[in-house]
Amino acid sequence: MDTAGGDDQYVTLVSADNHRFIISKEVASISSVLKNTQGFEESKTGKIHLDMDGDILECVVEYLYYHHKYKEQAEYGNIPEFNIPTHLALELLVKADYLDI
Amino acid sequence: MSRRTKNTGSNVRGPNSALTEFLRVEGITDAFRRRREIQQDQAIEGITSGDSSTESSVAPTAAQEVSSNPLRQSSGTASRIENPSEEEDEIVQMRAAARRKRRAARRGSDGDDDFIGADDDDDDDDEDDEDYDSVARSASLGNEYKQSGQEDVCVECEKLFELTVYSRYDKVRRGYLCEDCNQELKQREKNTRRNQQNARRKRKKVAQALLDKTTVSIPTLQDICIKYITSNIDQVEALGGIGSINMNKISKILSKNRSLNNETMTLFLNPDSKSLEFWDCSNVDSDSFNKIASYCPNLESLTLFMCGQLHNDNFEYYSDKLTKLTELNLNGPFLINEVTWQDFFESCGKKLEKLEIRNTHRFSNDSLIGMLENCGKNLTSLKLSRLDGLTSAEVYELIPHYLTPNSLTHLEISYPKSEELVTDELLINLLAITGGSLVSLNVDGCTSLTNNFINEGISSFCKTLTHLSMKGLDQINEEANFKGFNEINGGLISLDLNKCIEMTEAVIYDILKQSCTTLVELNLNSLDNLSKNFFWQVLTDDYEELKVNFKENNADDSLTFYSGLSFPLLTTLNVGFVRSIDDQILNLLSKKCPKLKILEVFGDNRCTYKAKTRSDMIIIGRQGDAI
Numbered sequence: 001m002d003t004a005g006g007d008d009q010y011v012t013l014v015s016a017d018n019h020r021f022i023i024s025k026e027v028a029s030i031s032s033v034l035k036n037t038q039g040f041e042e043s044k045t046g047k048i049h050l051d052m053d054g055d056i057l058e059c060v061v062e063y064l065y066y067h068h069k070y071k072e073q074a075e076y077g078n079i080p081e082f083n084i085p086t087h088l089a090l091e092l093l094v095k096a097d098y099l100d101i
Numbered sequence: 102m103s104r105r106t107k108n109t110g111s112n113v114r115g116p117n118s119a120l121t122e123f124l125r126v127e128g129i130t131d132a133f134r135r136r137r138e139i140q141q142d143q144a145i146e147g148i149t150s151g152d153s154s155t156e157s158s159v160a161p162t163a164a165q166e167v168s169s170n171p172l173r174q175s176s177g178t179a180s181r182i183e184n185p186s187e188e189e190d191e192i193v194q195m196r197a198a199a200r201r202k203r204r205a206a207r208r209g210s211d212g213d214d215d216f217i218g219a220d221d222d223d224d225d226d227d228e229d230d231e232d233y234d235s236v237a238r239s240a241s242l243g244n245e246y247k248q249s250g251q252e253d254v255c256v257e258c259e260k261l262f263e264l265t266v267y268s269r270y271d272k273v274r275r276g277y278l279c280e281d282c283n284q285e286l287k288q289r290e291k292n293t294r295r296n297q298q299n300a301r302r303k304r305k306k307v308a309q310a311l312l313d314k315t316t317v318s319i320p321t322l323q324d325i326c327i328k329y330i331t332s333n334i335d336q337v338e339a340l341g342g343i344g345s346i347n348m349n350k351i352s353k354i355l356s357k358n359r360s361l362n363n364e365t366m367t368l369f370l371n372p373d374s375k376s377l378e379f380w381d382c383s384n385v386d387s388d389s390f391n392k393i394a395s396y397c398p399n400l401e402s403l404t405l406f407m408c409g410q411l412h413n414d415n416f417e418y419y420s421d422k423l424t425k426l427t428e429l430n431l432n433g434p435f436l437i438n439e440v441t442w443q444d445f446f447e448s449c450g451k452k453l454e455k456l457e458i459r460n461t462h463r464f465s466n467d468s469l470i471g472m473l474e475n476c477g478k479n480l481t482s483l484k485l486s487r488l489d490g491l492t493s494a495e496v497y498e499l500i501p502h503y504l505t506p507n508s509l510t511h512l513e514i515s516y517p518k519s520e521e522l523v524t525d526e527l528l529i530n531l532l533a534i535t536g537g538s539l540v541s542l543n544v545d546g547c548t549s550l551t552n553n554f555i556n557e558g559i560s561s562f563c564k565t566l567t568h569l570s571m572k573g574l575d576q577i578n579e580e581a582n583f584k585g586f587n588e589i590n591g592g593l594i595s596l597d598l599n600k601c602i603e604m605t606e607a608v609i610y611d612i613l614k615q616s617c618t619t620l621v622e623l624n625l626n627s628l629d630n631l632s633k634n635f636f637w638q639v640l641t642d643d644y645e646e647l648k649v650n651f652k653e654n655n656a657d658d659s660l661t662f663y664s665g666l667s668f669p670l671l672t673t674l675n676v677g678f679v680r681s682i683d684d685q686i687l688n689l690l691s692k693k694c695p696k697l698k699i700l701e702v703f704g705d706n707r708c709t710y711k712a713k714t715r716s717d718m719i720i721i722g723r724q725g726d727a728i
Contacts, residue, residue: 063322074319078299082325086333093326097347101322 012047013061019054021061027068031099052095059084059092060099067101128198137191247277255279257286311721314699327351331358334365349378356381356406363389370396376428378404382411390415394422402428402455409433413441420448428455428482435461442468450475455511457484465490470499477503482511484543489518497522501530509535513543515572523547529558536562545572545597555581567619570597578603583611592619599626599675606635610663613639617666624675626701633681638663640689668694675701677722683707691715 011028013021028048029035037048050057063082070079084092117125124130247253249266256276262268268277269286278286310317320328327347330337331354352369355361362384369377374397379385382405390411393403400423405411411434419426426449437445442464446453453476458464469491477500491497497517512535517523528550532539542563544550555577559566563586571577581604593616598604609631613620625631641648642665652662671694676682682705690697691714702708703722710725 060322063325067319071319074317078303079319082320082322084325084329086329086336089326089329089333090337093323093330093347096322096326099322 010046013057014047014049015054015057016051017054019057021057023061023064027064030064030067031101033099052091055085056088056092056095059088060095060101063096063101126199126203128195128202133195253277255282257282311719314719314721316719323347323350327354331355331360334360334368337368345374345376352378353380359384361385367392367396372397373399375399375425376402379408380404380406382406382408386410387412387415391418394419398422399425401425402430404430405434406430406432409435412436413438416441416445420445424449425452427452429453430455430457430484431461432457432459433461434458435463437461438463439465439468443471446471446475451479452476454479455482456480457482457486457513458488459484459486460488462489464488466493466496469496473499473503478505480504481508483509484511484513486513486515486545491522492518494522494524494527497527498530500527501534504531504534506534507537510538510540512539512541513545514547515543515545517547520547520549524549525551525553525558528554529562532558532562537564539563539566541568541570542566543568543570544574545570547571548573548575550574551576552578552581555583560584560586567592567594569593569595571601572597572599574601575603577601577608579605579608581608583608583615586615592616594619595622596620597622597624598628599624602627602629604628605630606632606663607661610635610639613666614664617668619670620668621670622673623671625679626675627678629678629680631679631681633683633686634660635663636682636686637689639666640686640693641665668697670696672696673699673701676705677701677703678705680705680707684709684712687712687714687720691718 009024009026010022011025011034013023013028013034015021025038029038034048037043052060063084066082073079247264249264249268251264252261253264253268254260254276255262255278256271256274257278258281260279262279264277265280267283268280269283270277306317327350330351334355348369352361355365356379359381361379361381363386366379366382366385366389369379370392377393377397377400382390385408387410390405390408391414393400394415403419403423403426408431411431413436416434416437446468450472456472456476469485469488483500483504485491497514500514512531514523514528523544528544528547532542536558542559544554550571559569560582566586593612596612596616598609609625609628638648638651643649643652645665648665655662674690674694674697682702684707687700687702687708690700691712697715697718699719699721701721705722706724708720708723710723712720714720
């Protein structure tokens with residue numbers, strides 16, 4: 001996996017406390033907000049700065065991959081539940097609302 | 102008796118008594134008894150050639166036999182003493198017959214189950230019998246009888262192994278399995294069982310989603326968070342910054358789970374909030390209702406449903422504190438008495454613009470007059486439903502006199518205590534005053550309304566109506582004329598004609614023609630007058646070959662010709678109990694209504710899973726969709 005920006009396939013999400021998550025663009029575009037950042041400055045640098053802490057962003061990234069992995073199987077039922085730390089639920093809800101996921 | 106003789110020949114069995122079951126297992130049938138009786142009669146005739154001849158000529162019945170059969174008597178009979186050897190032969194024959202039957206029965210019940218064995222859970226009940234004839238069975242199967250401890254060749258892997266009491270017998274291959282093969286088989290069986298369970302769970306999930314009018318899809322992160330929050334709502338200290346949409350979502354979910362109570366409710370109280378909605382307040386007590394007013398003095402809109410614990414004191418407190426209230430929606434405030442209603446309307450009625458009151462018998466004629474006097478002229482929305490305290494038609498007739506002309510946009514007068522309270526004249530007067538501004542009208546269950554209400558009310562005065570609901574208006578028939586209404590707005594967005602059972606195709610066609618381009622929701626439930634031909638014509642373009650042919654062949658007008666319509670926006674359609682709807686119509690609906698998402702077809706037994714419909718269309722209520 002290439003680091004920030006170099007590879008077209010990937011995009012780097014940067015949290016407020018400077019944690020970096022390199023994820024594939026396809027996965028990132030599940031969130032319409034992340035998808036829409038492409039075409040602006042973010043597409044040149046390959047970095048998206050997000051106003052959320054690292055642990056929240058980690059959950060978000062996990063969810064994006066979960067969504068990517070299971071979206072085909074969803075209608076056949078029986079996908080594992082996505083677990084989040086209970087103490088983050090409220091904050092995560094705010095950020096999920098922002099990211100529209 | 103007659104039942105029993107009938108049953109002996111057939112395989113159909115109902116509940117049996119223990120005696121019948123015993124007789125059946127022992128192989129004692131009517132035929133057997135008859136045969137034995139004849140034999141016995143012959144034997145008796147041999148000794149005493151006299152009175153028994155009459156008895157033998159009588160057709161034997163089971164009841165008589167059981168009571169009169171000498172063989173059944175424990176003391177022993179003459180015939181038994183006379184003919185001991187014959188009797189023993191019979192017993193031997195009976196035993197053999199019983200064994201045959203038992204075996205046949207077992208073969209029948211085990212038909213789908215290939216294996217029997219000591220460790221198999223499925224046929225525990227057979228095991229008693231097994232002991233008796235296992236020798237006979239293994240002999241008849243051509244396999245020598247083995248005991249545990251002996252060596253045998255596994256029928257699966259053909260290896261020698263030591264037979265134990267736990268070895269499994271393979272019925273098909275007529276031999277025992279070794280322990281390894283048995284374990285493997287068990288694992289396979291366990292897997293199939295698990296797969297079956299999963300499939301069942303999946304079917305259930307899909308069916309559940311169908312009834313919720315959604316499809317099974319991956320949950321959003323927001324939904325997951327909300328689920329966590331609602332299940333741990335007791336530990337939440339404050340909700341904030343999650344947006345009012347999510348706040349409302351959580352409130353609705355809590356209401357749906359019936360977990361909105363004194364503690365959880367306070368989480369939603371915020372001094373800044375201007376609007377609050379609680380859809381299930383049944384667990385909220387009087388003190389907590391006061392908190393709404395003291396914590397949120399800036400409220401402009403308040404919705405409390407199932408507020409059976411809302412007390413007079415609370416209501417008085419609201420009228421003091423909630424000075425900015427302009428919208429009030431209450432469902433089930435049956436503790437509020439007449440005096441309190443009166444005081445409330447007098448103190449803050451002047452500001453109220455939207456009022457909705459449902460399900461209380463304490464809202465009386467005087468309360469309505471008080472409401473009209475104080476807030477009548479400001480009202481833009483008035484919804485009165487199931488108010489059994491309103492018992493005077495004269496009071497209903499006052500409503501139009503207090504309203505400001507052309508200011509009301511939403512009007513609902515539904516399910517009055519008795520049907521004669523809401524008459525054509527009342528509605529016509531109301532519509533004459535408000536028709537110019539009215540956007541939505543709901544007269545569900547006002548069953549005394551007739552064609553006049555349509556012809557002289559809706560068609561004459563309603564120029565901007567977009568939502569119309571008239572459930573159960575069974576007096577509206579072919580004379581209703583919808584042609585005049587909605588000249589300005591163009592068409593209805595939602596229309597509910599549930600159980601307007603006398604409406605005819607021509608009337609429905611008039612409405613649809615006017616509104617087909619704007620309709621989003623349509624309910625035609627129980628309009629059984631609509632034929633398949635009607636739906637086919639409406640959903641088929643005029644230039645299509647079949648339609649052209651139909652027009653030519655139908656030159657004598659035996660069937661009315663309807664031009665095809667298109668429904669570009671129709672999203673939900675209910676055609677439940679319109680029994681003419683079949684797969685072909687479903688196909689057409691799927692094709693002609695590109696946005697149709699939810700289609701309800703309860704009670705339409707010609708709709709099957711064979712219909713070729715779009716995959717994004719949810720069809721609810723097909724018989725074949727059983728779990």
